């Protein structure tokens with residue numbers, strides 16, 4: 001079966017089962033093409049809350065599907081590949097954060113959305129990479145504990161010197177592995193290109209950038225810019241999608257190593273098999289996100305706070 005034929009079957013099953021497919025921008029082209037909603041983690045969490053579909057099929061990583069379930073507890077939410085998890089989301093222990101909070105109760109705990117629901121229960125407000133700066137700035141509190149990503153948190157801290165922001169040593173293994181040598185090499189090879197980077201990269205990398213922002217931020221910047229060439233310092237699928245959307249511009253992946261293995265686990269056949277199972281066909285296989293009501297109501301408070309503060 002060709003990709004096109006499989007995509008047609010997927011579209012048919014989406015309709016039959018009233019399922020909305022949500023795909024993070026790090027997903028492969030053939031998945032993005034059949035998705036009802038695509039974007040960064042913030043946009044997808046809002047889309048999940050607003051869709052009228054009975055089912056949500058998430059193509060991304062586990063914490064994103066969990067967020068969708070918390071925002072739409074009445075819906076059936078599925079993750080297209082059950083093994084797709086974000087390693088950063090698992091880095092911090094709920095009890096450790098609760099202990100730090102108890103010893104320093106004046107500190108507002110700000111959690112990057114890349115965290116588990118269990119960890120969110122001890123946090124005050126969530127942020128995404130597109131909203132972290134705006135939300136931390138808007139908080140009444142000047143004493144912050146930012147978890148788990150010390151690179152995103154450090155980038156926010158640098159721009160808000162008036163706030164006392166405490167960081168812990170967590171982060172994205174994919175973005176944090178980018179080296180200054182790789183940036184220098186890419187800039188030497190493409191001297192006319194602007195360098196756009198995700199704030200999950202280390203400070204010595206973001207310092208070299210012409211623009212720092214979320215996956216959607218990077219895509220919007222590149223599309224609106226008058227410049228013609230860009231080095232893309234985030235997961236390599238973004239350079240691929242941009243090249244497709246803007247054929248008159250040139251996009252260079254910063255390094256071949258910027259690949260999130262977890263985001264790449266999901267395949268179009270996974271999407272098809274999930275929808276087949278949702279339709280009741282025993283030949284399919286779907287992984288439903290199941291959470292008890294107590295966990296949902298406790299964990300979603302900090303997501304509601306994020307949405308209330310305007311993402």
Ligand code: 13P
Pocket residue numbers: 039040041042086114128129130172200213214215216
């Ligand atoms: P965005 O908020 O930019 O979608 O980032 C999510 C993510 O996991 C980046 O690595």
Ligand code: SF4
Pocket residue numbers: 061085086087088089114172173174175200235260261262263
């Ligand atoms: Fe997690 Fe990094 Fe992958 Fe994003 S790119 S999902 S932060 S491991």
